[in-house]
Amino acid sequence: MSNIISIQSHVVFGHAGNSSAVFPMQRMGAEVWPIHTVQFSNHTQYQQGWTGKTFDASDITDLIVGLNNIDKLKVCDALVSGYQGSGAQCDSVVSAVKLLKKQNESALYVCDPVMGDPEKGCIVPEEVTTKLIDHLMPIADVIVPNQFELTQFTGMNITSLEGAIKACKRALSKGPRVVLVKHLHSLSDDCFSMLLATEDGMFLAQRPHLEFAKQPVGVGDLISGLFTAGLVKGMNATQAFEHAHNATYGVLLKTQQQNSWELETIKAQDEFVTPTSNYKITRVA
Template sequence: MNILSIQSHVAYGHVGNAAAVFPVQRMGHDVWPIHTVQFSNHTGYGAWRGQVFDAGLIGDCVAGIAERGVLGACDGVLSGYMGSADTGVAVLDAVTRVRAANPAALYCCDPVIGDVGRGVFVRPGIAEFLRDRALPAADVLTPNQFELDLLCGAPTDTADGLRAGLASLHARGPRAVLVTSYVGEDTPADAVDLVASGDGGAWRVRTPKLALSVNGAGDAVAALFFVTFLAEGSVPGALGHAASAIFGLLKATLEAGTRELALVAAQEEFVRPSRVFAPEAV
């Protein structure tokens, strides 16, 4: 398959396209990356160099791909962090153009807004853009739990709240939803859940909680879920593979003692995870 991935990029480390592109390629698919920013490293270090690109770059690159006569071969569009509402508009324009060339193409939106403990960390207007415009346009949505609650407008840490929240998202457009990290009322303190919904049901994978905090894991798991869903068409199948692969990656990162994801060292996890977690219906 061919995936158009529109995200930020860093020279050192792994976030945005630097976290999403290689896992997809290792799974045997081609990626056409468009970078919305080019930084030396991710901002979690507190200092970085580089620049944010003008939103017009996205349209220019998509137009250039179209001029090669291959836009109809694009199977899916993946978007992540949006630095401005203008970038978001350009992403949706790209989705429209891809769908015109290939009506079967799907759009996966990773609605990067914030996280538990940090709150909203994007610029004013981005959260509203994602809620009101990107979400309804998406076939696949991959929020974390903080973003899920914000997009739903209600807490989802109970079973009833989770079901209601997921149903409200599906009613607005997305066929599949992956909650990339979830802690509910019955989640043990030493575990973390990934939850996915679609195909008329919802499933959970529970993995051990690892003692590390790294940037880019959400970008990687969103890409893993999306391409598996595109290839297999199964929500629980995509959940099982993405959860198993990301756990293997994080475990390898912990064992390496690095601050950045061990993408290259753990690359076999994207194809054949060393530990397989089976989804259970919720």
């Protein structure tokens, strides 16, 4: 059995952060040990607002120490981190990764560097962005940025596929062994595009763009979770990439059919095991 620690935000209602990533990873056959950075009633784009709290950075550290005390870090295959609410929480994640690697050298660290997107700009405090760029992303085995976050990490403006490839190469030179760009918005208005960069090459995934009255939240968290689960279940990077791409599309298609703002994670759960779509990835470099 594969075991994954997931340090992300959590919403009571809907699917974002751990609420988007944990169940899909479990459905793929992994045990998931969630640690919440915040717990909100719902995601933060509701006009009515939200309730809840941000947890102290010490809570992350205490829980990791507790897992280590019962010798579970030795059998943990991966740690995935998502939204962090403070610079101190980022520091706790760094410490968690170091302790995990000490107990299990083969464990993967997958960093989803949640900062923002082109429409919103940065949605986290400046200290979080700085910690992500300078401390978390360089120690990660895998990073899963969107185009905006890749630009923040590399300092390179991206307007084309060629530019994205160059930015990925720079990202790989800064520490990570795998880069999955979960949304390349500048490539096409008709297709949703993702890019995988490894030492073996660059691979593009594209599928039809789906229209929504309100764009669902938590899609990036879902992609990161599915990719992580694929890797720890024995898929190579390209297999995990294609699986995550097609499974996510299946969830979004079900969400569109239900005219829902929240991802239809439960109704579309079979997609995590056997995606109904089969959009092939292509080597681009």
